[in-house]
Amino acid sequence: xxxxxxxxxxxxxxxxxxxxxxxxxxxxxxxxxxxxxxxxxxxxxxxxxxxxxxxxxxxxxxxxxxxxxxxxxxxxxxxxxxxxxxxxxxxxxxxxxxxxxxxxxxxxxxxxxxxxxxxxxxxxxxxxxxxxxxxxxxxxxxxxxxxxxxxxxxxxxxxxxxxxxxxxxxxxxxxxxxxxxxxxxxxxxxxxxxxxxxxxxxxxxxxxxxxxxxxxxxxxxxxxxxxxxxxxxxxxxxxxxxxxxxxxxxxxxxxxxxxxxxxxxxxxxxxxxxxxxxxxxxxxxxxxxxxxxxxxxxxxxxxxxxxxxxxxxxxxxxxxxxxxxxxxxxxxxxxxxxxxxxxxxxxxxxxxxxx
Numbered sequence: 001x002x003x004x005x006x007x008x009x010x011x012x013x014x015x016x017x018x019x020x021x022x023x024x025x026x027x028x029x030x031x032x033x034x035x036x037x038x039x040x041x042x043x044x045x046x047x048x049x050x051x052x053x054x055x056x057x058x059x060x061x062x063x064x065x066x067x068x069x070x071x072x073x074x075x076x077x078x079x080x081x082x083x084x085x086x087x088x089x090x091x092x093x094x095x096x097x098x099x100x101x102x103x104x105x106x107x108x109x110x111x112x113x114x115x116x117x118x119x120x121x122x123x124x125x126x127x128x129x130x131x132x133x134x135x136x137x138x139x140x141x142x143x144x145x146x147x148x149x150x151x152x153x154x155x156x157x158x159x160x161x162x163x164x165x166x167x168x169x170x171x172x173x174x175x176x177x178x179x180x181x182x183x184x185x186x187x188x189x190x191x192x193x194x195x196x197x198x199x200x201x202x203x204x205x206x207x208x209x210x211x212x213x214x215x216x217x218x219x220x221x222x223x224x225x226x227x228x229x230x231x232x233x234x235x236x237x238x239x240x241x242x243x244x245x246x247x248x249x250x251x252x253x254x255x256x257x258x259x260x261x262x263x264x265x266x267x268x269x270x271x272x273x274x275x276x277x278x279x280x281x282x283x284x285x286x287x288x289x290x291x292x293x294x295x296x297x298x299x300x301x302x303x304x305x306x307x308x309x310x311x312x313x314x315x316x317x318x319x320x321x322x323x324x325x326x327x328x329x330x331x332x333x334x335x336x337x338x339x340x341x342x343x344x345x346x347x348x349x350x351x352x353x354x355x
Contacts, residue, residue: 148288159299177258
């Protein structure tokens with residue numbers, strides 16, 4: 001059967017190079033060579049027509065889009081710049097493309113949040129800007145929590161830069177291994193970070209309502225579940241380190257350093273979960289300094305000086321990983337002590353028999 005002047009898939013003629021006869025292809029309509037030549041000609045014509053149609057459709061679409069952009073007040077230069085950007089090969093963007101993608105993702109996320117909160121109104125708390133009033137006490141509380149948190153992020157970024165500077169003296173492979181494992185860290189910490197953020201809201205609510213019994217229960221529940229999740233993830237990472245790292249690199253030296261580092265650092269991940277949650281709970285109490293103190297001790301007082309000392313005394317790179325382990329253990333102890341201090345300070349006790 002012929003559909004639209006072109007043979008169906010079952011009727012298509014296939015020929016090997018040796019079977020094709022040029023004389024038959026032009027002089028014998030009943031031969032396979034003739035049908036094969038005609039089939040190739042039809043395919044060429046159809047492809048050319050489809051290409052032209054696609055070009056026409058693209059031009060029509062661009063013309064309509066140009067009219068819409070002009071209606072919004074854009075001039076020809078701005079419209080041409082937009083089309084040049086839209087038609088550019090993604091592979092040509094490089095680092096600029098990564099930056100553009102980051103900005104676009106943030107803008108899209110902001111738009112989604114705005115839609116959910118102000119358009120769809122799916123949140124428990126509704127916003128009415130007419131009720132907004134300047135309140136110095138509330139602003140002071142925000143700064144009391146926000147400034148230490150911002151400084152903590154700054155210290156962590158500085159600490160990573162210092163650690164990279166120390167590791168590059170060992171080898172570039174050590175830096176690469178550290179960066180790869182740090183990315184894997186983020187995947188593991190996502191569940192714990194989600195629990196910590198949720199606890200900040202819930203604990204703050206119970207703290208303000210003086211529901212201390214519920215507060216104690218939810219704190220114990222959150223910490224215990226975060227530790228259980230982390231232990232499971234630690235077991236998975238420890239046992240599959242040799243399979244996970246090769247996904248990111250094929251360099252054998254990077255793999256050797258990275259696998260060793262991953263198997264050392266994952267052992268204290270449960271402690272990190274406890275430390276992060278304790279610091280977040282302190283923020284729920286309106287206290288931002290514990291996070292800053294813990295971060296300063298972990299990064300600036302222990303990890304960076306010890307790592308530098310081990311390098312200067314000729315210790316292998318594995319001792320830099322040991323410095324991080326020690327810093328995490330001490331930081332977790334300090335975080336837990338801060339939490340106990342604020343429980344006593346605010347007289348937070350409760351019946352946790354239902355936990």
